[in-house]
């Protein structure tokens with residue numbers, strides 16, 4: 001790998017009850033775009049917040065550009081392009097005043113790039129944030145994350161709420177940022193977006209890193225298996241009731257469909 005820009009070494013943030021991230025280690029090299037995939041609650045957002053220094057790790061070491069994420073959080077939060085998974089925007093502000101506010105927090109006026117991004121995403125920034133649709137608010141978050149041309153981008157489910165055309169434009173934007181040399185960690189539930197942008201993908205399950213795949217190997221079936229394991233994929237609606245009726249809670253129905261894929265093809269198509 002090229003010089004690591006994003007690095008976690010045995011990072012743990014334990015919220016109790018098995019929730020959080022545990023002993024997490026990975027690195028993203030300069031100029032790499034890496035997908036960060038996991039089921040709901042797997043620990044993707046917690047990892048992003050640890051990297052931004054919004055959350056302090058219980059153990060291990062998280063660094064961005066060699067700087068410790070929590071100790072250097074002021075500089076990191078100024079410089080990194082972060083798109084949170086859940087945007088909490090001040091409803092009373094207009095899109096433009098919010099973007100100017102974010103730029104001000106970074107110590108600058110609204111960059112020219114903001115206008116180019118506003119135009120590219122066909123955003124009307126004059127509306128109040130509370131009056132905007134979900135997807136429109138997401139566009140404001142995207143402009144805020146990208147407008148200063150950051151060297152590092154942490155994007156947490158970035159196309160959430162975007163329509164298909166805007167999803168495509170977003171993929172084009174990430175590709176252009178990669179060409180510019182940006183280092184990007186992108187969490188997503190949208191396979192097309194990961195395929196379209198990422199060099200490789202990391203899989204996290206219950207707060208632990210479980211596997212890794214290169215983008216070319218991310219078929220739907222292989223991705224599902226990385227995410228959930230074969231056992232979870234066999235479950236069908238009605239299984240529990242049928243199992244109880246048969247006096248066997250774990251029994252799988254005999255006509256269970258394997259997502260249209262034969263066991264043989266799953267061996268071929270799988271990414272280990």
Ligand SMILES: Nc1ncnc2c1ncn2[C@@H]1O[C@H](COP(=O)(O)OP(=O)(O)OP(=O)(O)O)[C@@H](O)[C@H]1O
Nearest residue numbers: 015019020038039040041042043044045046047085
């Ligand atoms: N502040 C907190 N206090 C307690 N538990 C938390 C806190 N933040 C996150 N968690 C727990 O940590 C686990 C990981 O949450 P996280 O938000 O990182 O999941 P995720 O992978 O981003 O999921 P999703 O795909 O649903 O967004 C979850 O079980 C969550 O409930």
